[in-house]
Amino acid sequence: MALKKRGSRPIVVDGIGYRWFVRPKPTYSQGLTWSPLSFAVERADPPGCVTLIVRLASPHPGNWMNAPASPVLPSAVASAIRQALDLGWQPDHPGSPFMLGFGDEDQSP
Secondary structure (H helix, E strand, O other): OOOOOOOOEEEEEOOEEEEEEEOOOOOHHHHOOOOOOEEEEEEOOOOOOOOEEEEOOOOOOOOOOOOOOOOOOHHHHHHHHHHHHHOOOOOOOOOOOEEEEOOOOOOOO
16 A cells, blocks of 8 residues: 555655655544554555554644654654664565554564
8 A cells, every 4th residue: 555645654664765745634443542653654656555653652732632752754754764664564565564563563564
């Protein structure tokens, strides 16, 4: 599944281009702080291969419970990409999304 170009942001990590996307509005579960903030990453070229899904310990900034939240910074995205690559994410091959969790969530991919 390819990310939408509209709303995604480019990032270059170790000389390779990627695009990342944070959902602008929270899902129902994120709005109630039942599930954490997440973002998606994919290779910029070729798009449409394995997507990296990163779940953070922080709530979505648009949550409805006024829970304190932090924005997703490009440095955190770059760090997640490097860690996912170390754990076996192959962004240029087709397949199911690769899950990566941070914080109190399950750390296993």
